[in-house]
Amino acid sequence: MDKKTIIKIANLAKLEIKDDKLNDIASSLEKILNLVDEMNGVNTDDVTPMSHPLNLKQELRKDEVKEANQRDLFQKDNENTDNGYYKVPKIID
């Protein structure tokens, strides 16, 4: 796995990776990918594909409002709030 790919993945995940760690991470990720390759080799022709490990169906919720306003509680420990808003560094696009 090349450094460029690792830096791209790290950027997408908002992770900062020091240059001297890149080799270590590359070899760890390669091990994971090798494992996936190994699994890909297993014959699954008779296995039904699944998107979830539990063989269950989603329970649905009635369309009812059951949450009260708890803004004060949620914002109590957050200094970056004002007048009920959350404040973040300016981002415009």
Next chain:
Amino acid sequence: MWDPVIGLEIHVQLNTKSKIFSPASTDFGSDQNTQACAIDLGMPGVLPVLNEEAVKMAIKFGLAIGANISDNSIFARKNYFYPDLPKGYQISQYEIPIVEGGSINIIIDGQTKTINITRAHLEEDAGKSIHDLYPNETAIDLNRAGTPLIEIVSEPEMKSAAEAVQYLKNIHSLVRYLGISDGNMQEGSFRCDANISLMKKGSEVLGTRAEIKNINSFKFVENAINHEIQRQSDILDNGDNVKQETRLYDPSKDETRSMRSKEEANDYRYFPDPDLLPVSITSKLIEDIKSNMPELPSTKKDRFKAQYKLNDYDIDILTNNRELSEYFEKTIEGTDLNAKTTANWIITEVLALANKKNIGVSEYPVSYKNLKNLLSNVQSEVISSKQAKDVFERMWNNGEDAQYIIENEGMKQISDTDELNKIVDNIIKNNYKSVEEYQNGKDKLLGFFVGQVMKETKGKGNPKLINEILKVKLKK
């Protein structure tokens, strides 16, 4: 030289009471962050639970466009970082969306064209970033986070801005007929992204596309697409290449510009959301929804043509809005009112005043019952249509009813034959010379006599009746 190829992604907010994965309210315009609960905020340890109504609404839409409804639909995480997306991912659908396929017809220059729909999937809306509240910071309101959306993705089958707008209008009309969205574009309940590329005339190879994000009015969609077609054809004419990118339409400058920050983020690393199980949709549920479908716009258009013999223009205006079509039908129901006259009244008089105040049918100060009464008085010639327009304005502005105004203003037309006969006799007697001239072939003088009778009746004489009486009496 170039043929535009356009596809639209339309985001429709579903009008459920609570959010798609949490029981917080979806009301628009509440105080900032008062409707963002722990689930919407992405607090640790919370679990999303899917709203039954949102699923039903998506199915309803799917059935209306003749799509397949998946009986094993799954949810996926779409990963990206943005401050108005607290979890760092949006719960959406990637593989196996709830609605696949289907189509909708549009009419362009009198020709019907079918636009195929690729898919429609359920997802949650993000919060809102407000950039102009603080000089150096962005304010975040998460009330909208978690509001249910369906994203409707069309095939790239539209060839012009006009086709795209017509398609958008038809979908807008459809979701409102179905009652699954208020379609309010100002409030962002209905917005779209447009994918545009140009293809060499006669070629089959698609060009590189640009995506224009978040356009929220029909006019802007048209302008944005036309602008983008021009921009790309200028680039291609110069022998350069169009860059694949996301662009933003700026209505104040009527131009699109590149959104640089989106370039990197376009790698969403979708994967099935482990917090949500596959959704099973039974054929019984589908049948239940099918049997409760309202009449859809295309069916209603055909019926209006057959039942009321109206022209396409009138039908289009009346049926694009479900409430307006019902207002029309209730006005005419149980009466012998002429359909075309009633349609004209609603399209010219009613809509003129409604558009001036920018109000919807439910806010009309003149109820269909009151309009029915007014128009019946016109049809039976109690008042003239000119008087009716004045009466209507008073009804609209002061909330008075038709009968009250007509009676209290002494507006009733004189349709009493005896009374009119007497007046006509008098006039003939006093204008003997003109009568002679008329009888010698000066037909134009009829207008003079009508005018005399009108003067005598202070404008209240029934003109049709006056004409008839005069013609008979002047012959003698």
